Amino acid sequence: MLYINGEWTDSSKGTFQITNPATGELLGEVADGTREDTEKAIEAASEAFQAWSSLTAFQRSDYLYRVYELMIERKEHLAETMTKEQGKPIRASRNEVQYAADFLLWYAEEAKRVYGEVLPAPRGDQRFFVLRQPVGVVGAITPWNYPISMLTRKIAPALAAGCTIVLKPAEQTPLCAIETIKLFAEVGIPNGVVNLIPTTDPSEVGDELLTNQAVKKITFTGSTEVGKTLAEKAGSQVKRISMELGGHAPFIVFPDADPVHAAKGASLVKFLNTGQACISPNRIFVHKSIVDEFTATLVERVNRMKAGNGLEEGVSIGPLVDKQALEKVNRQVTDAKEKGAEAVVGGVRLDQEHLQNGYFYAPTVLTNVTTDMQIYREETFGPVAPIIPFENTEEVIAMANDTNYGLASYVYTNDMKTAFHMFEKLQFGIVGINDINPTAAAAPFGGMKESGLGREGGKEGILEYLETKLGGFSI
Ligand code: NAD
Numbered sequence: 001m002l003y004i005n006g007e008w009t010d011s012s013k014g015t016f017q018i019t020n021p022a023t024g025e026l027l028g029e030v031a032d033g034t035r036e037d038t039e040k041a042i043e044a045a046s047e048a049f050q051a052w053s054s055l056t057a058f059q060r061s062d063y064l065y066r067v068y069e070l071m072i073e074r075k076e077h078l079a080e081t082m083t084k085e086q087g088k089p090i091r092a093s094r095n096e097v098q099y100a101a102d103f104l105l106w107y108a109e110e111a112k113r114v115y116g117e118v119l120p121a122p123r124g125d126q127r128f129f130v131l132r133q134p135v136g137v138v139g140a141i142t143p144w145n146y147p148i149s150m151l152t153r154k155i156a157p158a159l160a161a162g163c164t165i166v167l168k169p170a171e172q173t174p175l176c177a178i179e180t181i182k183l184f185a186e187v188g189i190p191n192g193v194v195n196l197i198p199t200t201d202p203s204e205v206g207d208e209l210l211t212n213q214a215v216k217k218i219t220f221t222g223s224t225e226v227g228k229t230l231a232e233k234a235g236s237q238v239k240r241i242s243m244e245l246g247g248h249a250p251f252i253v254f255p256d257a258d259p260v261h262a263a264k265g266a267s268l269v270k271f272l273n274t275g276q277a278c279i280s281p282n283r284i285f286v287h288k289s290i291v292d293e294f295t296a297t298l299v300e301r302v303n304r305m306k307a308g309n310g311l312e313e314g315v316s317i318g319p320l321v322d323k324q325a326l327e328k329v330n331r332q333v334t335d336a337k338e339k340g341a342e343a344v345v346g347g348v349r350l351d352q353e354h355l356q357n358g359y360f361y362a363p364t365v366l367t368n369v370t371t372d373m374q375i376y377r378e379e380t381f382g383p384v385a386p387i388i389p390f391e392n393t394e395e396v397i398a399m400a401n402d403t404n405y406g407l408a409s410y411v412y413t414n415d416m417k418t419a420f421h422m423f424e425k426l427q428f429g430i431v432g433i434n435d436i437n438p439t440a441a442a443a444p445f446g447g448m449k450e451s452g453l454g455r456e457g458g459k460e461g462i463l464e465y466l467e468t469k470l471g472g473f474s475i
Pocket of ligand 1: 223
């Protein structure tokens with residue numbers, strides 16, 4: 001179903017099917033939104049904007065708080081929907097629903113902290129005031145890999161700021177989006193404030209969001225490739241944009257770090273969501289003197305991982321989201337092997353009987369990885385850990401920064417000087433020092449270089465939905 005102006009409606013184009021990537025089972029049918037549906041949703045959001053932005057911050061906060069409470073109450077249902085539709089193990093789905101709810105709570109609070117300013121003016125008879133106002137109707141486009149939290153990370157700050165929103169979820173995960181938007185409907189969010197357009201034609205719906213003059217801001221999470229085309233188009237109307245794009249995270253282990261501890265960290269963060277995370281380590285640089293011990297521990301942990309349907313007990317590796325994802329991983333691993341890499345564990349598709357209807361790839365550790373391999377340059381988005389030995393600090397900084405991406409990075413060291421040096425020199429928006437989970441609703445998340453523009457979460461996240469207006473008064 002589409003959600004437009006407070007009503008669940010069908011699409012003139014009919015429906016599309018959603019299947020479970022672990023089993024191939026049909027999960028449901030969803031209305032296939034069109035350009036006309038998007039236009040209607042934008043109109044509804046424009047009409048709703050006046051009243052929504054005129055509510056007090058306390059009133060908007062109250063709505064968000066109620067959605068937060070409902071999301072926590074429905075955690076199990078939402079997590080099950082996510083595991084079935086996206087494939088991640090149920091425990092990871094529960095964690096994601098909690099993370100998604102955290103944004104609702106955080107921005108229910110931040111709604112009340114949108115402050116203006118009084119500035120010193122150059123003339124005695126002059127007064128300067130700064131006012132922050134909502135940008136207007138927001139067009140949001142989200143990915144499938146975190147199919148609930150990526151929605152609330154946009155909807156919550158937008159609504160808190162006083163904006164209204166039209167959201168297009170990824171075509172692989174519209175059921176998660178529908179279940180999330182139901183919560184807003186249930187708490188009685190005014191008609192038109194939140195609108196949802198699932199579709200199999202992202203460029204048609206996206207194009208309407210980008211070209212409709214009523215949309216004042218585009219917020220996108222997805223690949224750098226798509227992000228660039230959207231940013232270019234948004235530029236013709238100078239629409240405000242926020243871009244959360246791809247990553248190619250380095251994971252650097254210095255010789256003073258404990259290689260066993262670091263390998264445990266690497267195994268947890270690398271294989272999270274089967275490697276389908278923008279902050280997933282893509283290049284694991286380990287000092288030559290400890291690389292053997294590190295690799296042995298990582299391999300040992302990978303050997304204990306169990307792939308399967310995320311609803312089953314003990315499963316830690318879910319399927320990849322679709323056939324293309326599987327082919328991409330396979331292509332990168334084959335290329336690496338042809339150029340001399342060794343798959344010490346994994347390196348193959350998993351197609352035993354209970355897995356053959358899903359898109360499973362074995363968790364993989366590659367050694368002898370060199371700079372001429374595709375995997376060294378491209379985002380993988382799969383369960384492959386490429387290990388590259390290094391000899392000294394400046395060399396590894398240069399290698400880590402030698403990419404157009406700049407989202408997350410990780411460093412293991414016990415030396416404070418090295419820690420600070422790396423924090424300052426790595427050209428990444430997020431640096432985890434002995435920390436594999438440097439994310440939270442309260443923290444600014446986002447990338448440098450081609451990994452994005454703007455930040456989500458934290459006190460920065462709401463600024464993306466606010467205009468700064470200067471008032472100069474002569475008295
Ligand atoms: P994608 O770019 O293919 O799709 C993302 C969204 O864009 C989907 O909703 C898709 O339907 C839509 N889209 C695709 N083509 C479009 C077009 N022409 N016009 C309008 N919309 C269009 O990316 P994906 O494969 O769904 O997601 C994986 C990517 O997302 C990875 O690169 C990952 O790193 C990135 N990602 C980034 C973050 C972050 O916060 N930086 C978070 C999650 C995922």
